[in-house]
Amino acid sequence: MWNQHRFVTRAPSALTSASACLLLLTGCLSPVAMHRAVIEYDRTVSYVEADLLLLNIARARYHRPVHFTAVSSVAATFDFRTSAGISGGFGRATEAVERPITLEYSASVAENPTITIVPITGEEFTKRVLRPLDEDKFEFLVRQGYDINMVLRLMARGIALDREGAPRVLFNQPSQGNGYVEFRRRLLHLAGLDAERTLFVGPILFEESQTVRTNRPPNPDEVVAALEKGFRWEGDADGNVHTVRRKLAGRLLIANYDPARLPNDERRRLHEDAQRFPPDSVMVDIRPGFPGGDYPLRGSILLRSMNAIIGFVARSIEEEPELMVSPDPRTGSVARNPARTLEIEESDVKPSDYEFSVQFDGRYYSIRKYPVSRGMVPSWNQEAFAVLSNLFQMTVTDLTKYPTPAIAIAK
Numbered sequence: 001m002w003n004q005h006r007f008v009t010r011a012p013s014a015l016t017s018a019s020a021c022l023l024l025l026t027g028c029l030s031p032v033a034m035h036r037a038v039i040e041y042d043r044t045v046s047y048v049e050a051d052l053l054l055l056n057i058a059r060a061r062y063h064r065p066v067h068f069t070a071v072s073s074v075a076a077t078f079d080f081r082t083s084a085g086i087s088g089g090f091g092r093a094t095e096a097v098e099r100p101i102t103l104e105y106s107a108s109v110a111e112n113p114t115i116t117i118v119p120i121t122g123e124e125f126t127k128r129v130l131r132p133l134d135e136d137k138f139e140f141l142v143r144q145g146y147d148i149n150m151v152l153r154l155m156a157r158g159i160a161l162d163r164e165g166a167p168r169v170l171f172n173q174p175s176q177g178n179g180y181v182e183f184r185r186r187l188l189h190l191a192g193l194d195a196e197r198t199l200f201v202g203p204i205l206f207e208e209s210q211t212v213r214t215n216r217p218p219n220p221d222e223v224v225a226a227l228e229k230g231f232r233w234e235g236d237a238d239g240n241v242h243t244v245r246r247k248l249a250g251r252l253l254i255a256n257y258d259p260a261r262l263p264n265d266e267r268r269r270l271h272e273d274a275q276r277f278p279p280d281s282v283m284v285d286i287r288p289g290f291p292g293g294d295y296p297l298r299g300s301i302l303l304r305s306m307n308a309i310i311g312f313v314a315r316s317i318e319e320e321p322e323l324m325v326s327p328d329p330r331t332g333s334v335a336r337n338p339a340r341t342l343e344i345e346e347s348d349v350k351p352s353d354y355e356f357s358v359q360f361d362g363r364y365y366s367i368r369k370y371p372v373s374r375g376m377v378p379s380w381n382q383e384a385f386a387v388l389s390n391l392f393q394m395t396v397t398d399l400t401k402y403p404t405p406a407i408a409i410a411k
Contacts, residue, residue, distance in 0.1 A: 050385070050389060053389060054357075054367065055358045055360060057314045057344060058361075058363075060310050061315075061318075061346075066307065068392075128396070130305050132302075133280060133303045133304070134303070137391065138252070138282060139201065139252055140394075141387060141391075147383070148187075149334070149337070150336075150380070151387055153184075153341040154341055154391070155304065156301050157172055157304035158170050158173075158302050159183055159186055159302070169302070170183035170186065171183065174321065180325075186297055188328070188334050189297070189330070189331045190286075192327065192331045193286075193292045198291035199254065199256060201252070203249040203253070204249075204251055204270050204271045205249055205259070207264050208246055208248050208268070250267075250268075250274065250275075251274035251275060252282050253285060255286065255287070256286045256287060256291050256292045257290045270283075281302055282301040283299075294330050295331065306395045309388065309391065316340060317346055342381065344365055344367060345365070345366045345367075345368060346364070347363065350366065351364070353368055353369050354367065354368055355367045367382075367385055
């Protein structure tokens with residue numbers, strides 16, 4: 001009876017333990033597997049996007065057409081399976097041999113992902129890639145804290161100087177010689193002012209007014225409707241002449257002064273002057289009498305397209321490498337001034353300490369974790385590539401708006 005009692009008490013205990021272990025194991029596997037999958041898929045997609053951008057720079061290096069593909073969706077199915085069993089003799093054990101009960105349980109998880117990729121093609125996307133970037137994208141990046149010198153070395157095609165007679169353009173192109181050197185010095189001057197917190201980058205705010213003659217004052221409904229549209233009414237003593245005013249945010253301005261301190265009429269004229277330039281230009285007004293005004297500049301920065309930015313970076317690998325340019329003596333201290341805007345290494349063997357690397361036509365194109373060229377700031381390359389990636393993300397439109405044939409890959 002002792003052995004029988006022992007068997008009866010252990011069997012339910014084993015079954016209970018098995019059930020508890022399986023429930024605990026399954027409960028642990030589910031969130032752990034999902035957490036790992038979400039993190040790994042996000043990491044993989046981000047590296048794919050970066051590698052595709054680097055691959056297109058390699059294509060442009062040999063003047064090949066660029067082509068982009070986006071991962072539009074990742075759907076993964078998880079199959080959690082558990083099993084349990086008890087092995088051993090059932091019945092009454094003999095005095096000579098005990099029949100122990102062996103508990104067996106297992107759990108497994110299977111992952112079946114389906115990845116959908118979309119080739120980014122069509123007229124709309126091509127126009128976005130070829131069309132020069134607008135001033136809003138430049139302002140957005142500068143407000144994120146990126147170095148203005150870095151952003152403009154990528155985005156700017158040149159600087160158009162306002163001068164009497166024939167206008168002059170300083171192109172961001174090393175083959176232009178003195179014009180390129182002057183362009184770089186102008187950007188370094190802006191960076192020096194920005195480091196000293198004396199550079200203004202923002203829209204020109206001004207007030208627009210219009211006088212209206214009426215034979216009666218506006219009724220409450222008209223006043224409310226005007227307020228909803230940003231207008232406000234001001235009447236004279238007789239109530240016959242009314243002035244309608246509203247505040248406006250005008251064109252973007254880079255200056256060495258705060259335009260808010262100027263009279264409203266001057267701010268309005270500044271906006272009207274900036275309106276002469278297309279949306280892919282940013283007005284610059286570095287005036288004498290203010291910080292950095294001994295190196296004055298009045299004109300506009302010409303922005304280029306995403307396709308032109310990729311081509312510029314590609315040519316700088318070997319075809320048209322950038323030069324080291326020292327700041328003008330009138331410029332203050334500038335902490336970061338590498339020769340190359342974005343250093344991409346071309347090699348026969350993949351480097352060991354790369355951040356991103358792709359192979360194209362038997363050669364490797366890599367961005368190292370640490371710079372190769374002498375004088376490069378350690379974090380500059382990664383930041384410049386992040387700016388380039390952000391510009392591309394702002395260029396790509398919503399893929400759902402312009403459907404293109406998708407390719408689904410099931411693992």
